[in-house]
Amino acid sequence: MFEMTNPVPVSFVGGESGVWHIERIDAVVGQALPAAPRLSVLEGPTACATGPVRWILRGATSNTRYTTRAEVEVLVARQAGLNRPEATRAALIPIRKSAAWWALAQDERRAIFEEQSRHIHIGLDVLPGVARRLHHARELGEPFDFLTWFEYAPDQADAFEAMVSRLRDTPEWAFVEHEVDIRLGR
């Protein structure tokens, strides 16, 4: 959520290689993605996957878009990084929002995102157990606007499910027109 450095290009490759087993791919809103047994998470502009590829979702980390300085300070103090040894569960949740969302002005999107939906606060409730990295894809011409990647230990699974469920119940989610939920383990 808080990147000090340049954007990192990341490709999520569904295919037959990668450390992550894909356990299920659910369509939440709209169509699912084709089944694939494994997922590779490749960083960098020239990343190459090995073996047959079913799909590739591309995004890039970027700066915060709604988070205030006060919120950033709380997040940075609490959040954990990716690749913790105990974090053997993961989720990749690609989302596309509607044209109505993108036609809103910045203050309108912020109000729905946090003041009405408490998106940041709902995410804070699962820190530091659930690590998260957001990837922007809209400007890349991709089919999704965002690819959010989560990693957590098995004992955080209930907290993670509760967070996902709370978010889907917010006013912000009324603007989600395509959402896929990919669950993984290693």
Added chain:
Amino acid sequence: MFEMTNPVPVSFVGGESGVWHIERIDAVVGQALPAAPRLSVLEGPTACATGPVRWILRGATSNTRYTTRAEVEVLVARQAGLNRPEATRAALIPIRKSAAWWALAQDERRAIFEEQSRHIHIGLDVLPGVARRLHHARELGEPFDFLTWFEYAPDQADAFEAMVSRLRDTPEWAFVEHEVDIRLGR
């Protein structure tokens, strides 16, 4: 500044073809770009330039990032579109901001952008004479964060120069670490 639809990928190609003559390329901060006689503005993901190419700058239109609803309404009421027959002057101004800018939170960037620098208000002063389209490039892995394209009639040249000069004098511009100013005619 206000795009209702999906992002439009745009490539600015410096080379030997295109309707725009490149009259000069100035380095404002950091290095300039190589000289080229003409510029093509190509829209779409599979755009191809003809003839030898000196450089390509890629970006995509996107949603507003700082503009409030009240500001959007004023802009939409006043602004003109691209490709007006009388708009025979153009400028392409690629900008890269510093890591310090991108490490700021959303409220801090907004405060510098508008409350301290009056970026939106300075731009309003030249509407509808100067048409403008902003392209985001940071998440594309490009060397610049933004490519701003301006079109205006010759009798708006003084107003355009005054606007550029006022913006470069703002607190926001202290965060600009690379800026090139390309002037064109047709």
